[in-house]
Structure formats: C-alpha cells, structure tokens
Amino acid sequence: MTLPxxxxxxxxxxxxxxxxxxxxxxxxRPVVVLSNNDGCAIARSDEAKALGIKMGAPWFQIRHLEREAGLVALSANFALYGDISDRIMSLAARLGDRQxxxxxxxxxxxxxxxxxxxxxxRATREQILRWIDxxxxxxIAPTKTLAKLANHIAKSAERKPGSYPARLAQVCNLAELSERQRDWLYQRTPVGEVWGVGPRIGRQLNEAGIATVLDLIRLDPATVKARWSVVLERTVRELRGTPCIGLDDAPAPKQQIAVTRSFGQRVTGLAELKEAVTDFASRAAHKLHGQDSHTSAVLVFIRTSPFKPQAPQYSRSIIVPLRLPSSDTLQIVGAALAGLDRIYRAGFDYAKAGVMLLDLQPATQGQQELELGDDAVLHERRQARLMRALDAVNDRFGRGTLTLGSAGLCQEPGRRWTMRQERRTPRYTTCWDELLTVSA
Ligand SMILES: [Mg+2]
Known part of the structure; x- marks a missing residue:
C-alpha cells in the first residue's frame, strides 16, 4: 500500500x-494591501510585519507609517490576484495526482x-518563481494538518533565520525526518500555529499548560475528545500522522471561502458548468453565513485537466466584485454565473471548477449601509431574512432542498454605490486598457 x-x-x-x-x-519596502474601501490591512510584506503591523490593522491606525517608515499601501486588486492565482494553481497541479x-x-x-x-x-516551486515571479x-507530510505545519516551518525558516534549521526553508518534508527531529521541531512551535486551533482553543490549551505542538501531540486523544471536542481530537490524530481529513473535506479558512471540485467526468457544456457553479456558489454562501461574514468579491474559475496535455488546454478565472459587501446567496450566485459567462469557451473538456469568496469581513461591519437610501436598507433586511430561511430549510432537510433558479442575478438599479479603491494598481493581466507600459 502506498503511504499517504x-x-x-x-x-x-x-x-x-x-x-x-x-x-x-x-x-x-514595507507594503500592505488594504481591504475593499481601503479599510484595513489584509496582506503585509515581511518588512511591514517587521514594523509590527498586524493582520487586519485599520488603515487610520497605521497611516502615519507612510511618512515615518516609507510604508506603501495599495488597494486590493483582486482581478490581478485572481489571475496570478490561476497561473500558480495550474503549475502546482502538475506536482500531484489530485489538487x-x-x-x-x-x-x-x-x-x-x-x-x-x-x-x-523544489522544482515546482522554482518553476513558479521563474515563470510567475x-x-x-x-x-509535505502524511496528513493535511501536518502539511500545513510543515508549510509554517518552511516559511518561518526562510523569513526568520534561526527559528528553524535553514535546510527546511522553502520546502519542508516532515516525512523525511526522524521522530526525534520532528519532536524537536514540534517543541519549538506554539500550539496556536496548528491548523484548526483558533485563538479561543489556543488560549484554553495554554491555560491547561499545553504550550507547544509537542504538548498537544502527547495528549491522549480520548481525553482531548472528552475535554475539548471531536474536532480537536481529529487534529491530534492528524498531528500523530493518521490521516483523518481527505482532500476536499477541509474546514474553510476564515479569510476566504473556497468550494472547488474536480468533476467525475469531463464537462463540456455551459449549461452543466452553470449547474456546478450555482451549486458551488450556494455552498460557499452557506459557509459564509455560518461564520457570519460578508464578501465583496466572488472568484470563479474553470480549467481543463493538466494530465491530458494532448487535449486542448484552457484555464481561466475571473473576479466579480459586488457593489456592496454581502452574504446574499442570490447575489453571490449571480456574480459567479456572470463571471462564468465571461470566461467560458466552448470546445474544451473541463475537469475542474470552483468558486471563492474573497475579502471577507464580519457582517456587523456593515456601516456602509448608512450611505444607502431607506429602500436599500429595507431591501437588505428582507434579503437577509430570505437567506436565513433558505439556510434553515437546507440545514433541516439537507443541502440542496431549496436551490436557486440559475438566472437570479438581482442587481437593483437604485444602488449607485461604488467601492473606494484609491490606491489600486492596474489590472495588468486581465484588462487590455491597463497593460503594463514601459517607457522607451
Ligand atoms: Mg499565503
């Protein structure tokens, strides 16, 4: 049997x-990328991290660093990020059988x-660096939780010399190390770095004297289940090297939600792709409601199989911004389908598609609503009630009991609201009018 x-x-x-x-x-230089409406930092360069800028730091609190430390702040350019992501994922897909x-x-x-x-x-990483920059x-590890941890070690070893052995920088394969070497790494790693251990559980563990990954691994899984949860027990088993989380059944990350699938058989027609994308977008919206967030940009992608190089290849993604951050399933599905229409090309055997919700923010942050007229606020409330009803029915009677007719993009004309993006760079790779110009 091949080992996982x-x-x-x-x-x-x-x-x-x-x-x-x-x-x-x-x-x-220290660089941050700001969320939609230039509200807070959602990405930081190493130099910005070194200045002490935290993830999610509000722009008004760090603005003074522009003058004092040469900080560069840019508005999120999701069209660019989505396109670059697509190129990276296509190259990465060649590394393994399934992605x-x-x-x-x-x-x-x-x-x-x-x-x-x-x-x-290492070769794949090099190729991505050379081709995409x-x-x-x-x-790399026998379980997904350990692969996440190995990735943390690979990144830290590169960014903070001395934190971990330099030979583990960029690519760290835990499966190659001895148990003693692994334990040594786990002892140096705070338990809060473990995938699935959020800040709240992390604090509880610390209070119980469990400070490092090694401490957590040494707990008895049955005790973990009794004292914490079955989810944390699964994490402990994964840390011990027993795979419990397969591909495509991971919990969603908090900053983005992705629902993507490889198709069981090749899909060529737009109608079938629309069904799939409607399903993915609805599920993504459901996850969004589960964590009580809003999204302001919907990414949809489709691609052919990289394992059939003799067949015509096609891979595209597009980001459709929402006018207002929202958790409205209708709007999210509508945006995903509008994106699909733009990128679909006939004549290809599609192997995979997906929908991602980007730039998430807590639903409570909806202060923009104040800028809307009463009608819009009312509409928003009605939509929220509709979404809750939709979710409740699907939770109770099973996913897909109530689904959306695939044409339902409701862009009401009254909304003349545009995003503030004063610092956005050009959409270099996806917009003819914004190509990079090089002066002679
Ligand atoms: Mg990253």
Missing amino acids: LYALLDGNNFYVSCERIFDPRLHG EVYSIDECFLDLAGLPDATAQA VPTCVG
Missing part, C-alpha cells in the same frame, strides 16, 4: 507578491507514491 503524503503549497505574502511582479520598486484549491494562494496536493517528493516540490513555500 500531502503537500500544501502556499504563496508568500500573496497579494503583496502579486503587486511586486509589476512594480519591482516594492521589493525590500484541492484551498484558497486563493493555497492548494493541497496528493503526493502519495511520488518518488523524490522533496526534489519535485511569486515566491511560494511547500510543506
């Missing part, structure tokens, strides 16, 4: 790295049975 082996490939400071492709002056696009800059790959996994991962790190 997973890789997690992740873009370093992804949004900032995308901006640096087209503006080399940003290298070596799960987990977020805009992360994918899991099934490497079971792959000889020289470390060397292959985005640095990535790869973690």
Whole structure:
C-alpha cells in the first residue's frame, strides 16, 4: 500500500507578491494591501510585519507609517490576484495526482507514491518563481494538518533565520525526518500555529499548560475528545500522522471561502458548468453565513485537466466584485454565473471548477449601509431574512432542498454605490486598457 503524503503549497505574502511582479520598486519596502474601501490591512510584506503591523490593522491606525517608515499601501486588486492565482494553481497541479484549491494562494496536493517528493516540490516551486515571479513555500507530510505545519516551518525558516534549521526553508518534508527531529521541531512551535486551533482553543490549551505542538501531540486523544471536542481530537490524530481529513473535506479558512471540485467526468457544456457553479456558489454562501461574514468579491474559475496535455488546454478565472459587501446567496450566485459567462469557451473538456469568496469581513461591519437610501436598507433586511430561511430549510432537510433558479442575478438599479479603491494598481493581466507600459 502506498503511504499517504500531502503537500500544501502556499504563496508568500500573496497579494503583496502579486503587486511586486509589476512594480519591482516594492521589493525590500514595507507594503500592505488594504481591504475593499481601503479599510484595513489584509496582506503585509515581511518588512511591514517587521514594523509590527498586524493582520487586519485599520488603515487610520497605521497611516502615519507612510511618512515615518516609507510604508506603501495599495488597494486590493483582486482581478490581478485572481489571475496570478490561476497561473500558480495550474503549475502546482502538475506536482500531484489530485489538487484541492484551498484558497486563493493555497492548494493541497496528493503526493502519495511520488518518488523524490522533496526534489519535485523544489522544482515546482522554482518553476513558479521563474515563470510567475511569486515566491511560494511547500510543506509535505502524511496528513493535511501536518502539511500545513510543515508549510509554517518552511516559511518561518526562510523569513526568520534561526527559528528553524535553514535546510527546511522553502520546502519542508516532515516525512523525511526522524521522530526525534520532528519532536524537536514540534517543541519549538506554539500550539496556536496548528491548523484548526483558533485563538479561543489556543488560549484554553495554554491555560491547561499545553504550550507547544509537542504538548498537544502527547495528549491522549480520548481525553482531548472528552475535554475539548471531536474536532480537536481529529487534529491530534492528524498531528500523530493518521490521516483523518481527505482532500476536499477541509474546514474553510476564515479569510476566504473556497468550494472547488474536480468533476467525475469531463464537462463540456455551459449549461452543466452553470449547474456546478450555482451549486458551488450556494455552498460557499452557506459557509459564509455560518461564520457570519460578508464578501465583496466572488472568484470563479474553470480549467481543463493538466494530465491530458494532448487535449486542448484552457484555464481561466475571473473576479466579480459586488457593489456592496454581502452574504446574499442570490447575489453571490449571480456574480459567479456572470463571471462564468465571461470566461467560458466552448470546445474544451473541463475537469475542474470552483468558486471563492474573497475579502471577507464580519457582517456587523456593515456601516456602509448608512450611505444607502431607506429602500436599500429595507431591501437588505428582507434579503437577509430570505437567506436565513433558505439556510434553515437546507440545514433541516439537507443541502440542496431549496436551490436557486440559475438566472437570479438581482442587481437593483437604485444602488449607485461604488467601492473606494484609491490606491489600486492596474489590472495588468486581465484588462487590455491597463497593460503594463514601459517607457522607451
Ligand atoms: Mg499565503
């Protein structure tokens, strides 16, 4: 039997790295990317992290660093990030038999049975760097939770010399190490770095004297289940090397929600793709409601199989911004389908499609509503009630009991609301009018 082996490939400071492709002056400088409406920092360069800027820091609180430390702040350019993501994912897909696009800059790959996994991962990483100019790190291990941890080690070893052995920088394969070496790494890693251990559980664990990953691994799974939860028990089993989370059944990350699937058989027609995208977008919206967030940009992608190089290849993604951050299933599905219409080309055998919700924010942050007229607020409330009813029916009677007719994009004309994006760079790769110009 082949042993399980997973890789997690992740873009370093992804949004900032995308901006640096087209503006080399940003290298070596502290750079942050701001959320829609230029509200708060959603990506930071290493230099910005070194200034002490935290994830999610409100722009007004860090603005003074522009003058004092040469901080560069840019508005999120999701059209650019989505396109660069698509290119990276296409290259990464060749590394493993199966790929799960987990977020805009992360994918899991099934490497079971792959000889020289470390060397292959290094080669893929190099190719992505050379062809696309985005640095990535790869973690490799027998379970997805450990692959995430390995990725953290690979990234930290590169960013903070001395934190971990330098030879683990960029690509870290835990499966190659001895148990003693692994324990040594786990002892140096705070328990809060473990995938699935959120801040709240992390605090509880710390209070119980469990400070490091090694402490957590040494707990008895049955005790963990009794005292914490079955979810944390699963995490402990994964940390011990027993795979409990397969591809495509991971919990959603908090900043983005992705629902992507490889099709059981090739799909060629637009009608079938629409059905799939409607389903993915509805499920993504459901997850969004579950964490009580709003999204302001919907990414949809379709691609052919990289394992059939003799067949015509096609891979495209597009980002459709919403006028107002929303959790409205109708709007999200509508945006995804509108995107699909734009990128669909006939004549290809599609193997995979997906929908991602980007730029998430707590639903309570809806202060923009004040700028709308009463009608819009009322409409918003009615929509929220409709969405709750939709979710309740689907929770009770099973997913898909109530679904949307696939044409339901409701863009009411009254909304003349546009996003504030004063610092957005050009959409270099997706818009003819915004190509990079080089002066002679
Ligand atoms: Mg990343």
